[in-house]
Amino acid sequence: MAVDTANNGVVLAADGRPLKESLNRALRKNRMRALMLVAPLLIFVLFAFLIPIIDMTFRSVDNWHVGTLMPKTSAALANWDGKDFPEEPVYAALVADLQAGAKSREIGKVGTRLNYEKSGLRSMITSSARKSKRLKEGPYKAKVMKMHKKWRDLETWHVIKRNAAPYTIGYYLNAMDMKYDKTGEIVMQPENRRIYGKLFGRTFAISMAITIICVVLAYPISYLLATLPLRYSNLLMIFVLLPFWTSLLVRTTAWIAMLQSQGVLNDLFVFFGLVDDANRLQLIHNLTGTIIAMTHILLPFMVLPLYSVMKTIPPTYMRAALSLGANPFVAFVRVYMPQTLSGIGAGSVLVFILSIGYYITPALVGGTGGTLISNQIAYHMQSSLNWGLAGALGAMLLASVLALYFLYNKIVGIDNMRLG
Amino acid sequence: MALPSYAGPIETSWYYAFRLICACIFIFLITPILIIIPLSFNVEPYFTFTQGMLSFDADAYSLRWYEDFLSNTQWTHSVKNSFIIAIASTILATILGTLAALGLSNSNMPYRSLAMGLLISPMIVPLIISAAGMYFFYSNIGLSQTFLGIILAHTTLGTPFVVITVTATLVGFDHSLTRASANLGANPTTTFFKVMMPLILPGVISGALFAFITSFDEVVVVLFLAGFDQRTIPRQMWSGIREQISPTILAVATILVMISIALLATLELLRRRSERMRGMSPG
Numbered sequence: 001m002a003v004d005t006a007n008n009g010v011v012l013a014a015d016g017r018p019l020k021e022s023l024n025r026a027l028r029k030n031r032m033r034a035l036m037l038v039a040p041l042l043i044f045v046l047f048a049f050l051i052p053i054i055d056m057t058f059r060s061v062d063n064w065h066v067g068t069l070m071p072k073t074s075a076a077l078a079n080w081d082g083k084d085f086p087e088e089p090v091y092a093a094l095v096a097d098l099q100a101g102a103k104s105r106e107i108g109k110v111g112t113r114l115n116y117e118k119s120g121l122r123s124m125i126t127s128s129a130r131k132s133k134r135l136k137e138g139p140y141k142a143k144v145m146k147m148h149k150k151w152r153d154l155e156t157w158h159v160i161k162r163n164a165a166p167y168t169i170g171y172y173l174n175a176m177d178m179k180y181d182k183t184g185e186i187v188m189q190p191e192n193r194r195i196y197g198k199l200f201g202r203t204f205a206i207s208m209a210i211t212i213i214c215v216v217l218a219y220p221i222s223y224l225l226a227t228l229p230l231r232y233s234n235l236l237m238i239f240v241l242l243p244f245w246t247s248l249l250v251r252t253t254a255w256i257a258m259l260q261s262q263g264v265l266n267d268l269f270v271f272f273g274l275v276d277d278a279n280r281l282q283l284i285h286n287l288t289g290t291i292i293a294m295t296h297i298l299l300p301f302m303v304l305p306l307y308s309v310m311k312t313i314p315p316t317y318m319r320a321a322l323s324l325g326a327n328p329f330v331a332f333v334r335v336y337m338p339q340t341l342s343g344i345g346a347g348s349v350l351v352f353i354l355s356i357g358y359y360i361t362p363a364l365v366g367g368t369g370g371t372l373i374s375n376q377i378a379y380h381m382q383s384s385l386n387w388g389l390a391g392a393l394g395a396m397l398l399a400s401v402l403a404l405y406f407l408y409n410k411i412v413g414i415d416n417m418r419l420g
Numbered sequence: 421m422a423l424p425s426y427a428g429p430i431e432t433s434w435y436y437a438f439r440l441i442c443a444c445i446f447i448f449l450i451t452p453i454l455i456i457i458p459l460s461f462n463v464e465p466y467f468t469f470t471q472g473m474l475s476f477d478a479d480a481y482s483l484r485w486y487e488d489f490l491s492n493t494q495w496t497h498s499v500k501n502s503f504i505i506a507i508a509s510t511i512l513a514t515i516l517g518t519l520a521a522l523g524l525s526n527s528n529m530p531y532r533s534l535a536m537g538l539l540i541s542p543m544i545v546p547l548i549i550s551a552a553g554m555y556f557f558y559s560n561i562g563l564s565q566t567f568l569g570i571i572l573a574h575t576t577l578g579t580p581f582v583v584i585t586v587t588a589t590l591v592g593f594d595h596s597l598t599r600a601s602a603n604l605g606a607n608p609t610t611t612f613f614k615v616m617m618p619l620i621l622p623g624v625i626s627g628a629l630f631a632f633i634t635s636f637d638e639v640v641v642v643l644f645l646a647g648f649d650q651r652t653i654p655r656q657m658w659s660g661i662r663e664q665i666s667p668t669i670l671a672v673a674t675i676l677v678m679i680s681i682a683l684l685a686t687l688e689l690l691r692r693r694s695e696r697m698r699g700m701s702p703g
Contacts, residue, residue: 030528037523038535041516041579049542049576052557053549059556217445224442238684239446245680246453247637249657250673254452256661257459257467257670264455264468299449328431357546359640364661374548381552381644394549405544 057398060391063168065113066160069106070097074164082158082184091140098125098132116386117159117170117180124150155182171392196376196393203373206291207355211302211348213295218302218347219340225303226310244300252364255293259283259365285367293361298354302347309343342411349408353401373397453677460485460670467667485671495672497649498656505567505652506635509574513631516575517582518624524583525590536583543580547640550577555644565647573641578631585630589623589694622694626687633683 013022067074072093080086101107111125128147135143150156162184163170173179173186177194181187188194221240225233243251258264261280269275283289313336321331359374366375373393380390423435463482464470472480489495523529524536542550554573555564563569593616601611617624639654646655653672660669 027528030526031530034523034526034529037526038520038529038539039523041520041539041583042535044516045539045542045576045579048572049550049554050538052553053545054553055557056549056553217448220438221442221445224438236446239450241684242677242680243449243453245633245684247654247673247676247680249637249639249654249661250456250676251452253657253661253669253673254456256665257456258452260467262466262468264459267468296448296452328434353544357548359546359548360658364658374546377548377552381555387556390552394552397546398549401544401546 053398056391057395058391059387060171060389060395061167061169062388063113063163063166063170065110066163067166069101069110070094070160070164073097073160077157077161077164080157080161082154082161085141085154086157088139088141091144092138094144095132095135095140098129099135102129102133114159114163116174116389117163118155120150121156121159124148124156158182158184168388171388172396174389175392175396196373199373199376200396203356206287206294206370206372207352210291210294210298210355211352213291214299214302214351215344215348217295217299218306219344222303222306222310222343225307226313227315240300240303243296244304248297248360251297252293252361255289255296255365256284259289259292284365285370287366287370289365289367290362290370290372293365294355294358297361298351301350301354305346305350306340306343309340309346313339345411346408349404349411353404353408356404357397357401456670456673457677460667460674462667462670465666467665467670485667488666488668489671489675492668494651495653495656495668498651498653501567501650502636502652502654505570505574505650506632508567508571509578509635510628510632512571512575513578513582514624514628517579517627517631518586518620520579521583521586521590525587525593539583540580542576547577547638551641551644554641558645564645565650567650570642570645570650573645574635574638575631577638577641578634581630581634582624582627585627586620586623589620593619619697622690622697626690629683629687633680 011019013019015022017025073090076090076093077086080090098107101110107129108122108126111122114125115122128144128151131147145151158180162168162180170180175196177189177197178186179189221236225236225240228236256263260266261282261284263284265283266275266280269281270277275281283292317335317339318331321335322328326334356372357374358372359378362370362372363375363378366372374397377390377393377397380386380393423432427435458473459467459469461481461483462470462473463480463484470480520539524532524539529535550573554569558564558569558573563572597615597619598611601615602608606614636652637654639652639658642650642652642655643658646652653676657669657672660666
């Protein structure tokens with residue numbers, strides 16, 4: 001290699017360029033190569049996954065219906081002060097919009113949208129749209145007032161004006177059990193209509209319970225697996241790995257076979273006389289079923305990280321504590337357990353993240369008392385078709401999962417994640 | 421963890437109590453999976469053991485649910501669909517994921533942790549949210565109720581596993597091997613296939629297995645994206661459980677358990693091979 005040091009003290013590489021520049025070029029090339037390797041997947045994930053999710057969360061604030069389908073009314077209401085009923089031009093605009101909407105058959109969407117804010121507005125819009133075809137000339141104010149009693153309610157006009165804006169926080173308010181009152185102030189829903197707060201609470205409580213049960217069950221067997229000689233522990237590991245690798249639906253089916261009232265477990269109870277044949281235990285399609293099945297499904301996710309942490313703890317520490325006079329219990333609590341905290345943390349966050357987003361098992365074995373927030377999202381996606389609310393609930397669930405994920409990243413670091 | 425010879429009565433009883441507790445937990449883990457195997461041979465359409473089964477009467481056992489599974493076109497279609505979707509998405513996920521892992525394990529990669537976070541995200545986001553997002557977006561671009569749509573969706577769900585397993589294998593990779601190969605005149609492609617690939621192969625295969633099982637077992641996205649023609653085995657089981665519960669599901673479940681045992685054995689062999697290869701490579 002021809003290195004020329006006489007050139008003003010600058011070290012040159014073989015091709016005559018300064019060494020520093022040459023090195024930078026090589027680094028840049030290296031960096032580009034790394035980027036090129038990652039780029040295809042990054043672009044793929046962006047389009048096939050991230051953009052759909054962003055698109056879904058956007059639905060939770062999107063509010064195009066009224067502004068787009070009733071443009072004239074929206075514009076006319078822009079200057080309305082809200083103190084008394086609007087003036088004649090607003091009614092003229094409304095009739096024009098209703099007539100146009102009835103013709104294009106799109107007006108029902110406005111009705112559906114407004115009905116989320118205040119029930120009864122869907123029928124008001126559809127019946128008024130039908131009647132509006134007969135209105136030929138003004139003044140319209142009295143005629144509109146006569147079409148449906150809700151037009152004589154000042155709140156209706158507030159709802160329309162509020163939803164003429166292209167974006168709304170209405171779905172989020174709904175998802176947090178809040179609403180606008182008659183004057184447009186944000187208030188809590190009446191006690192008997194608060195469902196989502198309870199549902200979020202229940203989802204967190206169930207996930208917490210499952211996480212705690214998982215820790216309690218995983219700790220002894222991980223300890224056993226970590227301390228047994230390898231040839232036994234590898235064999236016992238099958239008991240953890242086989243459920244881990246078995247299809248989710250298979251395990252859920254298995255639990256249905258086990259827990260239903262004519263199922264294996266109840267038959268056993270009856271056989272041993274623990275339960276009377278007439279009143280077999282209701283173990284499924286309720287909260288109990290959800291917790292048992294989900295604990296079984298998520299337990300391997302707790303055992304695996306706990307086992308890998310316990311495997312690294314030298315047995316000499318415990319022996320040292322014992323020989324220094326600690327009794328076995330104290331030695332275990334003061335010496336062994338603190339060293340397993342990172343494993344407990346990693347496993348707990350993992351199990352908690354997985355369980356708050358769980359859908360399949362609660363839907364199949366949860367009945368009405370054991371469903372979680374995901375089931376409500378699916379309900380609004382598929383049955384009630386209130387996609388904005390589904391988006392808002394989804395965004396809130398996503399936010400809590402991401403927060404927990406950052407916690408997980410702090411405890412374990414994503415690079416240290418091990419599978420299988 | 422053998423019981424020491426100096427153990428007193430408390431230690432001895434605690435030792436056996438602990439073993440008993442562990443045995444109970446292991447029974448909890450394995451029983452549901454084992455119990456469905458005999459139940460799937462039930463001659464009656466029940467989910468529980470009949471008197472005949474308990475007294476080992478041969479007439480109480482039959483293969484009728486397996487026959488039903490094989491003769492029902494809905495089930496056979498779903499098997500075909502499951503394999504088409506799982507194999508296609510595994511191939512895509514493995515190629516994309518392995519390339520990305522090679523880039524990510526390069527220490528010069530800019531914004532490495534950000535890229536890693538984005539690539540792992542399909543594994544973190546709850547499935548119901550992914551499914552909801554894909555449902556809207558894929559409908560808009562005409563991909564819902566198509567095989568392509570489901571394959572793409574499953575590919576995104578499978579790639580994080582490939583990225584994680586291959587990255588983990590590359591942590592132990594000795595980069596002087598590729599430099600030696602280049603030094604000996606091999607071009608990058610030859611180096612990749614002749615030097616790198618054999619060494620990272622266990623990671624690639626176990627990542628591919630994870631991607632396969634993810635797709636094969638996935639039902640939430642399929643529920644939202646698939647039409648009647650794209651029903652997979654889990655989707656069919658889902659409606660089986662919800663609508664017409666028959667022990668055919670148990671027969672299918674038994675077959676799936678056999679498949680997972682095969683997968684588990686494959687992974688274990690790979691792990692051993694990987695350890696052997698590590699032992700061979702210097703440093």
